[in-house]
Amino acid sequence: MSQVVYAKGLTKSYGGFDAVKDVSFALEENRIYGLLGRNGAGKTTIMNMITAQTFPTRGELKVFGEEPFENGRVLSRVCIVKESQKYPDYFSVRDVLETAAMLFPNWDRAFAASLVEEFRLPVKRKMKKLSRGMLSSVGIVVGLASRAPLTIFDEPYLGLDAVARKIFYDRLMEDYTEHPRTVVLSTHLIDEASPLLEHLLVIDGGRILLDEDADELRGRAYSVAGTASKVEAFASGREDQVIARETFGSLASATLLGVMDEGTRRQAGSLNLELASVSVQQLIVHLTQENTQRKAANDR
Amino acid sequence: MNRTLGIFRMHWRDKFSVLVLPWVICGFSFVVNLIVGAGVRPEEGIYTGGLSSIYVYVFVAGIVILAQTFPFALGMGVRRTDYFWGTLAATASSSAITTVVLILLSEAEAGWLNGWGVGLHFFHLPFVHEGPAWLQAATHFTLLMTLILIGFFISAVYRRFGKFGLYAFGLVALLVFIVGPLLLTYFERWDDIGRWVEANFHTLNDLTPWLLLVAVLLGLGSYGMLRKATI
């Protein structure tokens, strides 16, 4: 499988602040990636560097094996859809789509037209008169109909309701199976997007916290809940696995990295603790929180 | 499709702002002058600078075009180079059309329309419209392009260096235009300048080579800044 994006020691500094610090990763062809992390973690900066909209301060970045900056061979194969995308005020929806049709070599007019219908987009309306959700829909139509070999969606669905998001997921998966391409999806809605993602990159504080297949993370952690003293008894001896702890008066819960095997089941049962599996979203929330706390502790 | 051509066609999607709006503004100014002219009818005719509205318009358009379309084009994965040349081609083509219309109106006003019957000199002015038509056309085309590129350059400063870059640029420009004349006054060189202008510039056509130079410099400067501009 060939690499679509290759980054090594990638760093982006603004003044003295490192938005992206020494990041290394690779994206392989025709897979769907999730780029996850909290706001300000550096996700957008990474995507802007991949699309040469901003420049790395240090490090190596190859897209389709080449430097992306002012490189037509690279840029014509990339489409980025972002929440902050600017459109000319005087452009109508149709103007945007017609322009995209001229600029993206793989553009599918029929597909674009059917998406416009599904999202109920008013093609004659000016972009500045669109609601937030409609604006997001336009981005999604461009992203899907461009069929770019590398398509990046950066928080593509601000203002979209559940029905519209479902249309997005459905059409994305349908079209992806017919026209495989590399997709990067950056989102906060991990729970609903997770099943679509094959591989996850979790960014925190400008660094890569996790770079793993999504299925590897499902069932990677579990939580126990019950009387505080019993939870402590369970956690002792597993201290290095504990990634989160919460107490509510005399009750407590702990989240641990590890597999819920027969041994843990039995011990939790004998201690009268409630065992539960942890979803990818919960796991990532815990990991990014823990990372922040550890950093705060180190700074002290 | 060639992406430079794509950018060219992107600009031409907004035909109203390119083909209609400037003439609506210019036409409004013309109608006002025509009414005044019809009412007053002075012996020597009316000479008016209403035509300048079209040049002010393209200057503003130069600023707006870049501000509105550059971030969009970059978001669509267009190279900065392709954006620059596509945009230059689009502005050149619209300037060419404007030039042809201006020259036709000028010839008509001076010729068979005979000052619109009221002695109004709106499209055909002394100093501005002198010499053969092709030379007038070259002059007006260059003037239009220079004004667009001034706007373009200012917008490019903002894109490349941000708000403070634009302030700094404005400050420098202001200083040049204030301190320059002050220095000329101080060293008593105004007369020399006056003599030089008198000797070299008899019509607007004499200014054209200089405008061309300025336009090229502005173009190169804008290109250099856009190459390094980020979103």
Next chain:
Amino acid sequence: MLNSMDDSRPIFVQIAEKIEDDIIEGELPEETQVPSTNQFAALYRINPATAAKGVNLLVDEGILYKKRGVGMFVKEGARVQLREKRKSQFYEQYVVAMVREAAKLGITTDQLTEMIRKGEQAE
């Protein structure tokens, strides 16, 4: 709900289990074709690569086999094989847990047997 999958367990395992259930319940008789990876992906809105992993798991276990150029089929004897596998899982997951819970509540083995009989009648 946008998801039909449990995001706290590997999805390829869940896909394998769904196919197994269909085979055990007779929805997917032996020697019939299993839906394609893309069909699974579209139906459950999951990544096709993950769906493929689930299908391949069953190929490795000898439940499914590949007919070149056609697709995946249920192997002969798959149903029996799966039943045996599920029976041992049943013991681990349900019987052991039940006996433990019963001991905690002071339920004797006789009482437990009686309860099971009652449960059968209620069915």
